[in-house]
Amino acid sequence: MNLSVINSPFDENQATQLNQIIQNLTIEQQVWLSGYLTANLQSVTTKQETPSEVAQFVLNKGTSSNSDRHITVLYGSETGNAQGLAEKLADRLVELNFNVQLNAMSDFKTKELKKVEDLFVISSTHGEGNPPDNAISFHEFLHGRKAPNLADVRFSVLSLGDASYEFFCQTGKEFDSRLEALGGARLVERRDCDLDYDDVAESWMDHIIEQLSDKSLSEETASTTNEVQLTNDKHYSKSQPYKAEILENINLNGRGSNKEVRHIELQFEDYGEAYEPGDCLVVIPENDEKLVDRLLEILNWDAQIDIPINEKGDVLTLKNALQHHFEITKLTKTLLQKAAELFDNSDLSEHVLDYEWIKSYIYGRDLIDLIQDFQPKALAPEVLYQFLRKLPPREYSIASSYEANPDEVHITVGAVRYYSHQRERQGVCSIQLAERLEAGESASVYLKKNPNFKFPFDEATPVIMIGPGTGVAPFRSYLQEREELGLNGQTWLFFGEQHFTTDFLYQTEWQDWLKTGVLSKIDLAFSRDTNEKVYVQHKIEEQSEAFYEWLINGAALYVCGDEQYMAKDVHEAIHNVLVKEGNMSDEEAEVYLTQMKQDKRYQRDVY
CATH class of the missing domain: 2.40.30.10 (Translation factors)
Known part of the structure; x- marks a missing residue:
């Protein structure tokens, strides 16, 4: 609900300002603010409560309860998608007067797990089937010997992933199976989301609310839910860009x-x-129009016919759907398996039984390749939505x-x-x-918003930034902001590319910031300018002593760029610095880095 002069005691200017602030707050921030205001109103109390204590009371207890059971919503999020969905679920449940506790998995005290009653887990999968950074410790605990019996727990899992990866939604699948193995009762079946997750996530949330209410959504509940979704959405979004x-x-x-x-x-x-x-x-x-025209030519289809684009029956012209709605340049395991059912091609039906063949075939191929290699016998444009996913x-x-x-x-x-x-x-x-x-x-x-990649804005915290190639982008943003705010302090950039003369991105800006003190130190790695390739991880190890000194002096560490190679190599280099300069064992070095992640001193934006 938006505030106005009609429904609140505020004047028009105050209501406008409050609406602008509130719509950008997370559920946790809204609850904290509610508790803070409540605490300020309490002039006399038998126990002096802090704003955070009151906020926790407001979040967990509310004014009235829809259920005596306590709900815990946990999220594991790398880029913020899972966190955003967890906040939306918690928001909807709080609006319906359920008792809710919302936490990142890294912030959840594992000793409290045995007290949990209704547990809803939303987690992305990172890289090749790994938990996101803020879910690692909870994932390890849950799969360890100290995990408690969960016979009294009802649970459900929402998994986020990318179907083009081999271990699609692997982390969510592991949470789901482990919670069941520990004795938990599945309240709602796990749902696995591809890149376009909105509809699946909404359906999962609706089913949870139905089960918690022990009935289908009434008109009153549905109305409240719609209002929550409306007020929680940003002004601009995927559906309203x-x-x-x-x-x-x-x-x-x-x-x-x-x-x-x-x-x-x-x-x-x-x-x-x-x-x-x-x-x-x-x-x-949007897809390249030339590629779309080529696809239409191969299939000999009329570009202007109307086709359904989803189960709901929404309609676009065929060309519009292929250019703006469907992904046609990437193949996935799921796509091939569904296509085998629709193409009526015996060769394709046989091949999709072999997962190694699927992994080999989808690499570097697209929908045109699939249609040319395995001619469909009677493929109709009306069934495209049954095997093509939305363009992410x-x-x-x-x-x-x-x-x-x-x-x-x-x-x-x-x-x-x-x-x-x-x-x-x-x-x-x-x-x-x-x-x-x-x-x-x-x-x-x-x-x-990217809540898991946030920078400090003080002059006391040293900041190390590692961003080869286009991974340097957020560090340009950060240093621009520091310059605008007039901040000095220790900032150290590691940048790498192929050649100094042609590939030194934003060169003059880094040099200007070095002169003015916005940037304290820069190390460069141009891999093709030397006989042996030199990358940013090599520069980290070259600067081992200084790098370690920055870390023990409280430096915050940021890594942005390629996940498959660079991020792993950089992590190993930092690990080696800790072993060499800190006289740590391999295990101690990993414990140190894990603690840095939990303290938000080691953040990564990798892809």
Whole structure:
């Protein structure tokens, strides 16, 4: 509910300001604020309560309860998606007067698990089937010998993942099976979400509320739920994107480079919401029209016929659906298995029984390859939604500071081009931004908070930033903000690319910040300028003594960029520094790094 002069004691200006503040608060922040205000109103009390104690009371007890059982919502989140869904679930349950405790798994005291009654777990899967950083300790505890019997616990799990990965939703599946093995009773079946998770997550939440209420949603409950969703949603979103005009589209690489990295500036003058260093800009892409036309030609389909795009029966023209709605450039295991049912192709039906073949085939191929390799006997455009997933949005770390550029958002985009299986291939969104959109044209975008990649804004905390390639983007945002706020202090950047002369992204800005003291120290690794390739992890080990000194002096450590190779190699390098300079065993070094993660001193934004 939005405040107004009619439904509140505030004047119009106060109501507007409060609405702007409240809509950007998480459920935990809203509850804390509620408790804080309540505490201030209590002039006399038998026990002096702190605002946080009152906030915890408001969150867990409320004014009246819909159930005597206590609900615990735990999330494991790397980029904020699982956290956002957990907050939404908690918000809906609190509005329905349920007793709710919401925690990141890393903040949940495991000794309390034996007291839990209704447990709802929302977790993403990171990398090749691993728990996200803030779920690791809870995952290990749950699978260890100290995990309690959960015979009195009802539970349900929502898993987030990407079906193009081999271990799709693996962490959520492991939580689900382990909770059952410990004696828990499944209240609602686990749901596994692909990149487009909104509808599945909403359905899962609805089923939970139905089960907790021991009845289907009444009209009153449904009305309340809809109101909660409306007030909790941002103004701009995937379903309601902002049209941002492109102001600049600049190639950051010099002539002769093997890379093409674009610096893109977008107009955000009337967006109405601030962003912070570490946050993301989400771009809603569209498929290359030439690729869509080629697909229509191969299938000999009429581009202008209307087709359903989902189970609900929403309709688009075929060309519009292929260009703006369906993903056609990536194959997944699930897609191949569903296609085998619809294509009526015996060869494909036989091949999909072999998982090793699936892993090999989907690499570097797209829908055109699949149709050409396994001709469908009678594929109708009306069934596309049954095996194609929605075109997922792309997230880019913001490379600018809101304090310095309140009317703009900058992103750093690496153009993806490669040759595979006798055809030239292109990244869907990166090439749209690099080639198909020019200054003056617009992109469909919205902001996304990244609560697990937040920077300190004080002069006492040393900050180490490791971001090769486009991974340097959030550090440009951070240093711009520090400059705008007039902050000095210890800041150390590790940057790497192929060649100094052509690939030193934002070179003059780093040099200017070094001169002014916004940036204290920079180490560079240009892998192709020496006989032996040198990467940022090598520079960390070269600076082992100083790096360790920064860590023991309380430095906060940030890593952004490629997960598969860089992030693992950087983690190993930091581990080696702790072993060498701190005389730690391998186990002690990992314990130290784990504690840094729990203390929010070691944060990663890797992809």
